[in-house]
Amino acid sequence: MSEAPAAPRTVSADIGLLLKPPQPRAGWRLLPARVVAMCAVELQKLRHDRTELYTRAVQPALWLLIFGQTFTRIKAIPTHGLPYIDYLAPGIIAQSAMFIAIFYGIQIIWERDAGILNKLLVTPTPRSALTTGKAFAAGVKSLIQAVVVIVIAALLGVSLTWNPLKLLGVGAIVILGSAFFSCLSMTIAGIVLSRDRLMGIGQAITMPLFFGSNALYPLSVMPGWLQAVSKVNPLSYEVDALRGLLLGTPAHLSLDFAVLAVAAALGITAASSLLGRLAR
Amino acid sequence: MTSAAVSCTGLTYAFAGTKAVDGFDLTVEEGEVFGLLGPNGAGKTTAIRCITTLLPVPAGMIHVFGRDTAGDPMAVRRLLGYVPQQLSADANLTGRENVTLFARVFDVARRERAERVGQALAAVDLTDAADRLAGTYSGGMIRRLELAQALVSAPRLLILDEPTIGLDPIARTGVWEHINAVREATGMTVLVTTHYMDEADQYCDRVGLMHRGRVRALGTPGELRRGLAEKRGTDTVATLEDVFRDVAGSGLEDEGGDFRDVRSTRRTANRVG
Numbered sequence: 114m115s116e117a118p119a120a121p122r123t124v125s126a127d128i129g130l131l132l133k134p135p136q137p138r139a140g141w142r143l144l145p146a147r148v149v150a151m152c153a154v155e156l157q158k159l160r161h162d163r164t165e166l167y168t169r170a171v172q173p174a175l176w177l178l179i180f181g182q183t184f185t186r187i188k189a190i191p192t193h194g195l196p197y198i199d200y201l202a203p204g205i206i207a208q209s210a211m212f213i214a215i216f217y218g219i220q221i222i223w224e225r226d227a228g229i230l231n232k233l234l235v236t237p238t239p240r241s242a243l244t245t246g247k248a249f250a251a252g253v254k255s256l257i258q259a260v261v262v263i264v265i266a267a268l269l270g271v272s273l274t275w276n277p278l279k280l281l282g283v284g285a286i287v288i289l290g291s292a293f294f295s296c297l298s299m300t301i302a303g304i305v306l307s308r309d310r311l312m313g314i315g316q317a318i319t320m321p322l323f324f325g326s327n328a329l330y331p332l333s334v335m336p337g338w339l340q341a342v343s344k345v346n347p348l349s350y351e352v353d354a355l356r357g358l359l360l361g362t363p364a365h366l367s368l369d370f371a372v373l374a375v376a377a378a379l380g381i382t383a384a385s386s387l388l389g390r391l392a393r
Numbered sequence: 394m395t396s397a398a399v400s401c402t403g404l405t406y407a408f409a410g411t412k413a414v415d416g417f418d419l420t421v422e423e424g425e426v427f428g429l430l431g432p433n434g435a436g437k438t439t440a441i442r443c444i445t446t447l448l449p450v451p452a453g454m455i456h457v458f459g460r461d462t463a464g465d466p467m468a469v470r471r472l473l474g475y476v477p478q479q480l481s482a483d484a485n486l487t488g489r490e491n492v493t494l495f496a497r498v499f500d501v502a503r504r505e506r507a508e509r510v511g512q513a514l515a516a517v518d519l520t521d522a523a524d525r526l527a528g529t530y531s532g533g534m535i536r537r538l539e540l541a542q543a544l545v546s547a548p549r550l551l552i553l554d555e556p557t558i559g560l561d562p563i564a565r566t567g568v569w570e571h572i573n574a575v576r577e578a579t580g581m582t583v584l585v586t587t588h589y590m591d592e593a594d595q596y597c598d599r600v601g602l603m604h605r606g607r608v609r610a611l612g613t614p615g616e617l618r619r620g621l622a623e624k625r626g627t628d629t630v631a632t633l634e635d636v637f638r639d640v641a642g643s644g645l646e647d648e649g650g651d652f653r654d655v656r657s658t659r660r661t662a663n664r665v666g
Binding site for chain 1: 442445447449467470471475476479480481493494496497498499502505512515516542544545547548570571573575578579
């Protein structure tokens with residue numbers, strides 16, 4: 114400490130703006146502003162530390178490289194004439210986006226333990242807006258991961274569309290899907306309240322969600338009970354839409370969008386109602 | 394309706410049957426630095442969490458500048474700057490990004506955002522370190538960063554929960570000097586909890602001694618100390634700690650500080666390093 118200890122500290126800098134409370138945003142503009150704020154934080158974090166982006170690229174690369182190439186050779190799965198690796202690529206994009214989102218609740222619990230969540234809850238941010246912001250932040254994180262997987266797939270020779278409108282659709286689908294899975298994760302976080310338990314539950318549900326979807330094989334080859342599971346699994350609708358947009362296979366795009374939007378809305382509602390438990 | 398900065402009447406809050414706060418009455422006047430004192434487990438943090446709208450309380454129990462926390466929590470939050478007990482800056486963001494987040498969630502307009510964030514950082518002497526990751530900050534710097542995060546929205550009431558916990562004496566003094574300097578410059582009301590009686594004595598205008606969920610004694614530190622000296626009929630100078638022992642009576646040593654309390658305190662201390 115170089116300053117003289119006797120003199121009381123004063124604020125020498127100009128703090129004129131800090132005397133004036135900011136103008137509150139009008140009701141309808143509040144939600145988009147909070148979503149932007151949460152997404153900005155996620156992007157800033159990714160800019161400072163890209164390790165996760167690289168390490169998380171390993172698994173999807175292996176799926177495409179090993180599983181994809183092998184099953185392309187043995188032609189065991191009916192794909193309507195597509196090379197299996199092409200058929201698989203959208204499934205792996207959806208899977209890697211889901212893996213990120215499904216563990217997003219861990220970050221919420223970490224933020225709770227660090228006091229960050231409490232501090233955000235004492236800002237003029239309704240709980241539903243905070244959850245929506247977090248859900249879309251998870252979506253942005255997943256979207257960047259999806260871009261990485263799309264690039265890997267393209268390098269492996271998968272013939273994907275480069276139509277910008279369709280790619281925009283891909284982005285929207287990935288964000289909606291991840292918003293749902295991150296809310297599922299935050300809902301579980303609100304119930305179990307501990308990182309370890311959430312980690313265990315996350316591990317337990319990711320594989321059933323993945324194998325119980327059309328990511329690896331079409332609905333037609335599944336036994337009846339698995340078809341039923343797949344039909345209520347939002348991941349199936351995400352994969353269906355991604356396949357339709359990226360490969361041009363027949364898809365039910367409006368149904369897929371509708372199911373994912375409704376799932377995301379339900380997820381946000383559930384996670385918001387449990388957020389209060391995390392504040393206690 | 395009162396226009397005090399904070400007024401609580403008969404506040405009661407229970408966790409799983411245990412009353413953490415029980416018949417808590419408190420009035421904090423506008424412009425003062427009010428210290429809520431008490432040992433671990435006295436209910437300070439629970440009271441703070443009720444005032445900050447984190448815990449749900451029935452209508453009519455808490456008013457902040459005349460607004461009911463139950464009736465209009467959003468309006469109350471716009472008046473508050475809150476620094477929780479844990480070191481709550483995000484270590485994966487820079488100091489500037491940490492403050493910018495709070496500027497955004499308090500609706501600071503984009504055109505003045507950068508300047509306002511800069512002023513908040515300057516007010517706590519963090520301009521030079523603003524673009525480093527908060528993970529590289531010392532404990533005292535993180536507390537100052539949290540102060541900047543709270544200041545960026547120009548709150549009328551600053552609430553700090555154990556702001557100096559786990560800090561070394563020099564950092565503790567530094568944090569208090571910044572709190573006082575900012576109060577001096579902005580005129581805001583400060584409500585602070587602490588279990589360091591010496592800090593309260595030195596820096597608070599008025600203190601409330603809290604024990605088992607209720608405020609047991611209230612006044613300026615001088616009043617409370619003189620009161621005890623008169624009661625004992627001695628000339629020896631009493632300390633706030635003496636006053637506290639007198640108020641709380643026996644059983645202080647084995648009471649308070651449940652496991653969760655101690656664990657969260659340890660965690661904060663660990664992060665301070």
